[in-house]
């Protein structure tokens with residue numbers, strides 16, 4: 001696939017090398033990816049308010065959201081709709097980000113959604129985002145907003161952390177314990193569920209007591225989330241996907257929705 005973004009053979013070689021290392025870096029995630037039901041079950045039960053409070057600093061979170069609004073003034077007001085790789089390349093090029101996108105198929109290829117790499121002297125002049133376009137277009141857009149989350153976090157904190165940030169299809173559980181990854185997921189979650197929509201979906205008066213929590217999604221909210229994702233991405237879970245992959249996408253949907261719920265319940269965002 002040829003994109004409008006800047007391409008060079010050095011960059012291509014770097015992407016190849018990083019992709020080659022993915023199997024080693026993500027050994028644990030790849031193992032979990034083969035049993036997607038386990039993560040799904042665990043995340044469905046987990047209280048996201050507690051997980052979020054433990055991992056993310058509120059002031060850092062506000063700063064990251066502010067930084068995102070400089071790029072997308074309508075952030076958390078309007079949905080970030082699914083985009084074609086060329087549209088994503090145009091956005092990236094405006095922000096001076098190298099965007100590379102290619103399909104990585106096969107069972108292990110599908111385990112990877114993409115990665116983010118901060119600029120590095122000599123090796124990389126600008127930050128690099130890689131997107132695995134073998135995934136459904138809605139999922140690719142979601143990966144993009146997650147990687148953009150790394151980009152804004154890096155701007156706020158001055159660095160993106162060390163090395164490559166791989167995004168594995170089954171890595172949601174581990175993101176809950178890693179501030180940099182969870183911050184990126186918060187950006188993706190707010191992009192998918194802006195405040196007006198979140199307030200409509202998560203109207204559960206029984207949960208707005210003194211202590212906010214976001215554990216078991218009520219059936220009504222789940223039905224609305226599924227409808228929302230279908231409208232946003234044109235994507236439906238049960239239709240024409242291998243069962244494992246369907247589970248992986250479903251886990252992602254639950255993860256981002258519950259994170260969104262926690263942001264609303266705890267911080268009124």
Ligand SMILES: [Zn+2]
Nearest residue numbers: 165167181184
């Ligand atoms: Zn990440």
